Amino acid sequence: MPDAFEVNPWEVKGLVDYERLVTQFGTQKIDEPLHRKLLSYGKAPAALRRKFWYSHRDLNFALQEFDRKQGFFLYTGRAPSGPMHIGHILPFTLAKWFQDVFGVNLYIEIPDDEKFFAKQGLSLEQIDQWVKDDILDIIAVGFDPNKTFIFQDREFIKQMYTPACRIAKRINGNLAKAVFGFNDGTNIGHLFYPALQIVPCFFEKKRCVIPAAIDQDPYWRIARDLAGGFGFPKPAQIHSKFVVPLTGMEGKMSSSEAHHAILLSDSPAEVKEKVTKHAFSGGRTTLAEHRKLGGNPDVDVAFQWLQAFLEEDDAVVKKLYADYKSGKLLSGEMKQVLIDKLNGFLGRHQKARAQAAKLVDKFKYSGKLAKRMWDFSDMANR
Amino acid sequence: MPDAFEVNPWEVKGLVDYERLVTQFGTQKIDEPLHRKLLSYGKAPAALRRKFWYSHRDLNFALQEFDRKQGFFLYTGRAPSGPMHIGHILPFTLAKWFQDVFGVNLYIEIPDDEKFFAKQGLSLEQIDQWVKDDILDIIAVGFDPNKTFIFQDREFIKQMYTPACRIAKRINGNLAKAVFGFNDGTNIGHLFYPALQIVPCFFEKKRCVIPAAIDQDPYWRIARDLAGGFGFPKPAQIHSKFVVPLTGMEGKMSSSEAHHAILLSDSPAEVKEKVTKHAFSGGRTTLAEHRKLGGNPDVDVAFQWLQAFLEEDDAVVKKLYADYKSGKLLSGEMKQVLIDKLNGFLGRHQKARAQAAKLVDKFKYSGKLAKRMWDFSDMANR
Structure with a gap:
């Protein structure tokens, strides 16, 4: 039987079987003891508590x-390569909690080369515009500007190129093809790029911890294989599931289908319209049926988003689930809960983002960590 | 019939048929009108006058x-990746004449990455030692420090990486394999490297002229194909033949077989010993035979070197040829002429090299051209 889903660093298709993905990728599930230990360090965000990570x-x-x-x-x-959606911000939210x-x-790479290599029609000039936007969204998350370094590959390449060499x-064409699905039509920039994504794993001679969606795991597999030879610990990861698109439980949210994604820049009216029109609902076809038989929260995107990362209060989530399942809560009402939560979150985010421009210099150049990193020359000297 | 010789950017094997190479590579011979025009600009070195170029x-x-x-x-x-021999200096000698x-x-790239990618056992630390040595040898040639920029890939990468992207x-794996003979065992650094060798072709929005041995031509073929799309003229080249090893007319001189090569650092005693012991001679087996039948200057390495680039005086070369052919000049005597010429050249070179250290800063950083180039950001802005 062929896989009903597919996950690689560029594509997520179908209804992802996350249990199976762990086996396929050879990662480990966050088990109860580890989960308890994690949560013991401090109040964790819903996404970590509810094992979206x-x-x-x-x-x-x-x-x-x-x-x-x-x-x-x-x-x-x-x-x-485009506007950030609410799924894109989750690794940063978790990183903030860890920090x-x-x-x-915390080191934040902005590969302003990768998508240029990967996408035929995309220019460096277009990417440079998105870089500016994305950095503001990232800064809005609220990191410590003296412990966080945001760097763009093309700007920071002098410091990265020697370790990248x-x-x-140690990565030949065969390995790159096998791990990343490259082929002979792949350009030599894209072929080289994985080296640049691996470099930051060795920025400090401590263990690196990478929060990212599980589709990025292939990069870190190679990094882990190389670490020992360089005298570094294997980089650790924490993997998230994917945020499903508004339209249903298959695949992952994508900014290139903006009406199926909630962008970080969306206005309350846009959020309302997108959710109302496009959010796949687990409700029944008629009101009477819904009241009688109840809805299905397990495929209701509004509930799924609330549960996965938007609603912090466990009791509220529990009640939403029960009320929807019993038929007490209608699909339109569930959507309204989502709309309010999204607009609350986006309102705070957009307010923080409006203050972010004046912090760019600190995160990129003048903060304590940034300043130190501009002197980074080569992991061989660390 | 298989080729009796083979030429690619990493290997020259067999007795090179230079006429055929021009056809194979699709280059043009320097014909009489072009040769006359070239020489009309100023007194040219022997290697240009005698069409070693x-x-x-x-x-x-x-x-x-x-x-x-x-x-x-x-x-x-x-x-x-090793000590420079007298063959390595010839493109620089010609470049000086042009300048x-x-x-x-004049832009001089020191790819302190290429051989690291290409040679299994070679470390960056070893390369960095050779870089220092090589730069002194190059400076000893006597370039104008305000019109010459010497740069190392790993140091200058910030300025090169965006144009390299x-x-x-525009170069995919297929093309790289076809042009450079790469395969799936080639590492991704080596696969990417050609982009860095092509970047300097577009440092100025004028035609680039590249003096190099003809085996480097594949790089420039790709550069020429890309130039139009970037709005630049196709880079021009002038190609030399190879300096044959001391041991005979096949292949090219290599520093990795140091006793078959005259290194720029060789002492007069080393030169004498190498030439005396190893220089392949076109002489007869006995003195009597040589006197009677004459030697063969066309395979005599001592004569070949003198003619190709070491003896500036045309009349002297003509006489050496005639006297050797007639048997009047013995092989030992021809070798002595070579030894004297080599030691004269190396003496001057080594003296200039001893003064070169204090010029490094000018060529790399503080000379007029160097200073301007550290502000170079992207050929798209030129």
Whole structure:
């Protein structure tokens, strides 16, 4: 039987079987003891508590090393090629929690080269516009500007290229094809790019912890294979599920279908219209039927989003679930709950974003960590 | 019939048929009118006068553009991985002539990444040592420090990476395999590297003229294909033959077989020993036979080197040829002429090299052209 779903760094198709993905990718589920341990460090966001972040590699080691005062550091990123949607912000939200709770450094890569290589019609000039937008959205999350470094590949390449050479020498065409699905039609920029995504795993001689959706795992597999040879610990990951599109439970949200995604820049009216029109509902076809038989929260996108990451209050989620299932709560009402939550979140985000421009310099150049990183020369010297 | 020789950017094997190579590579021979025109600009070195530099692409256009006051610029380079031999210096000697006569800028790339990718056991640390050595040898040639910029890929990568991205996007794996003989075992650094070798072809919006041995031609073929799309003239080349090893007329001199090569650092005693012991001679087996039947200057390496680039005086070369052929000049005597010429050249070179250290800063950073180039951001802005 062929897979009913497909997950790779560029595409998520079908109804993802997350249990099976863990087996396929060879990662580990976040089990109860690890989950409890994680939550013991500080009040965690809903997405972590409710296991939207559900899989990992060596995260337990990172926590042990933290407990032993060896520490760790965080690394995540965002490849600019269009507007950011609410799914894109989740790794950053989790990274903020990790930074707040563990007090660790965070490195945020903005690969302003990757999508240029990957997308035929996309120009560097277009990407550079998205870079500016995306950095403001990222800063709006509220990181510590002295412990967070935001860097663009093309701007920071002098510091990255020598370690990238060391990494690139150990990845041949065969491996790149097998891991990333490249072929002989892939351009040589794209072929080289994985080296640049791996470099930050070795920015500090501690364990790197990477929050990212599970489709990015292939990059870190190679990084983990190389780490030992460079004298570094294997980078750890924490993997999220995908935010499903408004239209239903298959695939993942994509900015290129903007009416199926909630963008970070959406106005309350846009949110209302998108959710009302497009959110796939688990309700019955008639009001009478719904009241009598109840809805299905397990396929209702509004409920799924609320549960996965938007509604912090567990009791509220529980009640929404029960009331929807019993037929007490209607689909339109569930959508309204989502609209209010989204607009609350986006309102706060957009307000923070409006203040972000004046912080760009700190995150990129003049903050404590940023300043130190501009002197970074080569992981071989660390 | 299989080729009796083979030429690609990494290997030269067999007795090279230079006429055929021109056809194979699709370059043009420097014909009499072009040769006369070239020599009309100023007294040329023996290697140019005697057509050791024998092939080209669009060099006639570059001269026409110079005549029309549009100018051109020079670009050559040296990939460090071992000591430089006298063959390595010839593109620089020719570049100096071009710079002196035409007053143009010269860009010298030191790819301190290429051989790291290409050679299994070679470390960046070893390369960095050779870089320092090679730069001194190059400076010893005597370029204008305000019109010459020497740059290392890993140090200058910030300025090169964005244009390299534009180039890399247009070269896919298939093309790289076909042109450079890469395969799926080639590492992704090496696969990307051609983009970096092509970037300097577009450092100025004039025609680029590249003096290099003909085996480097594949790089420039791709550069020429891309130039139009970027709004630049196709880079022109002038191609040399290879300096044959001391041991005979096949292949090319290689530093990795140091006893078959004259290194720029060789002492007079080393030169004497190498030439005496290893230089393949066109002489007869006995003195009597040689006197009677004469030697063969066409396979005598000592004579070949003198003729190709070491003896500036045409009359002397003519006499050496005639005297050797007639048997009047013995092989030992021919070797002695070579030894004296080599030691004269190396003595001057080594003296200039001893003064070169204090000029490094000018060529790399503080000279007029160097200073301007550190502000170079992207060929798209030129």
